[in-house]
Every structure is written in structure tokens, then in C-alpha cells.
Amino acid sequence: MTLGAALLLVLLFFMGSNLWILARTYPVIESSIAQCGPQRVGIVFGTSHWTRGGSQNPHFYSRMSTAAGLVHTERVEHLLLSGDNRTRSYNEPRAMWRALTSFGVQPEQLTLDYAGFSTFDTLVRAQQVFELDKAVLVTQRWHLPRALYIGQALGMQVSGCVASNHSVDGEWRLRIREWLARVATLGDLYIWKRQAYFLGPVEPIEFPVNLEEVSTASESAGVELDDNP
Template structure:
């Protein structure tokens, strides 16, 4: 019985080590294959017709505003003013009438004097995958700057590369809010899951619908 217990413990340990090694390898693939597409300084980001702004919650669960949201908004407005992008695609979650990420982004950008004709809202960007997929397939974007945090960009760019979207990442924050442990683990697992979505399960978005090309692009 004791010998069996030892064997089970050893087997479980090897299994956990194998899973950890696979997850680590997948994360390394995602990060290393996209690192040359990421620009840390907004002033140095390459031009693209469209800047894709990824949705996130306006507020934090414990109260207060979300610094990641404001960093994305500030960077998007800056890139538009600089002429780095010609148009902004605001893509986020709108699952209920009381939670509307694209609308929050639109209002925040409008408050920074971004004109309405320079923004398009995508209300079905329920995930990073769906935001990138719909930008390419529904809004017919062929070249874009992806605007989000540095820890999020590798996954978004990895998806874009797989789908054939010519994309670069512009880091959305100069003074980076600290990423807590739970978010680090979540992103670590999400990168690995993305590889499965693209190469094993061939994931597709919940909603596609008719093409809605953004006219200001030079596609």
C-alpha cells in the first residue's frame, strides 16, 4: 500500500511537471514570436490605418477606476493626435444593457476631444480572440496597431499573426500599474489556451454578421 501511494505521488508530480513545462513552452512561443512587433513608446509606434482598442472594465471590483482602461484610452487618443492611426476601432464586451465597454471607451475618448467620425464601436468583442478576428473579418482591417498593455499584447499579436492581420503592438501605459498575481496566472493560462484555440479547436467568434468595412482604412 505504501509503495502504491509513493508511485501515485510520483506519478502525480511528474504529470504536474509535464503540464507546467508544456504551459511554459507555449507561453515562450507566444511571447518570443511577437516581441519584435511591440513598441514601448507611443511616439515610436509605426503608422497603421486603424488602431484597435481592447475593451476592459471601466471600474475595479473593489471600487475605483481601472488604470488599465485609462491607459488604453490615453494612448489611443495620443496615437490619433499624432497621426499614427487614422481611425479607432473600439472593441469590447456588451453582454448586458448595464455593461458596455465600447460605449465607455467612446465616451472617454470623446471627452478627450476625439471626434465621433474617427471612432467605430464593435459590441461583440467578448474576448481578445473575438476582437482580433472581427477586426479582420468583419471590419476588413488588414493593417492595425493594437492598443493594450504589454502583458496582453503578445497574445493579441499571436492571434493577429495566425489570422493574417498585419499588426503591431503599442504599449498602453507609461507608468505601468502593477499586475497582481491572479492576473499574471490568468494571462499565462490564456496564452496557452490561445494556442489550442488556433491550432486544435479552430475557434470561431460567437457573432460575425455582415462585413462592415472601416472606410478610412487604406486596405
């Protein structure tokens, strides 16, 4: 009876943790590009562009096409590409950069984060290294709740944009792993106070100067701009 009660408590905690995270993040998840944002920066989470079987990873290309769509429809101005580059032979951000530029996104609209070793690291670095407090997160629907919850817990104003694609073989394993990862996230945030694997110096994202915005701000402040160079 004691063992049964313990197992029941574990199951209730497991289910409750997942339902809590899903309920907290559901209102800020959008399924279509037209409804996502608008926001200055979109954070795109890295994954391998190849599957273990050697074929192209549909999850990777779904994220890239959705991110490119956000830029082309002006729902975001800039993309932070965060992924794993733990070894010389494996470089997720570089693969993301190549895919997005092939989709017509300009290089100056892309910032690469080579130390996004996990969802947690990506968001901590987005806040502390790239100084972002607002962003649209781009990834699959089953991944978004955990990513959004971490962002919210860090004090960021985040929303999610679903990178839609058809189900693939073996995706059920990813979904089960994600349910487990959501529970572990609560421990990362509130119990053992996890830290990012690597931070490094602050590198704020620089945006092109919008002269129209500068003019509007100056007029509202009562400052007269000098037209001379």
C-alpha cells in the same frame, strides 16, 4: 514517478507555450507612442472603466489615453473600439467612445464593435467583419503578446503599442491569468478551432477620401483628373 513525469511534461508545455508566444511577438511591441505605427487603424481592447472596488480602472484610462495619443500624433487615422456589450447595463465600447471624445478624438475617427467579447473575438471580427488586415493593437504590455499572436495566426499584419501605467493592486492575478490564457489560445487556434461568438454582416471601415492620394495615384496611372464639379 509516472505522476511526477506527467506533471513535469505539463509544466514544460506551459512554460514552452508562453515563451513561444512571447518570443514570436516581442519584436513588434513598441513602448512609446512615437514608435508605434504608423498605421491607418488602431484596435483598442475593451475593459471595464471601473474596478470591482468601485474606483476608476487605471488600465482602461491608460488604453484610452494611449489611443488618443496615437490619433493626435497622427500615428493612426482611425480607432476600432472593441469590447463587451453583452447586457444593457454594461457597455465597454460606449464608455471607450465617451473617454476618447473627451480626450479630443473626433467621433468620425471612431468605430464601435459591440461584440468584442474576448481578445479572440475582437481580432476575428476585426478581420472578417471590419475587413482589417493591418492594425496597431493597444492594450497593456502583459496582454499584447496573446493579442498579437492571435492576429498573426489569423494572417493579419499587426504591431503592439503598450498602454503604460503603474502597477495596481491585484495586478499579479491578471498576469497569472494571462499566462494561462496564452496556453489556452494555442488550443483555440490549433486544436478545437474556436469560432467567434458572433460575426454578423460585413461592415468595412470607411475612411475620408484623400484628394492628394487620389491625384497621385491617378497621375501614376496616366489618368487626367477633371477639375470641374
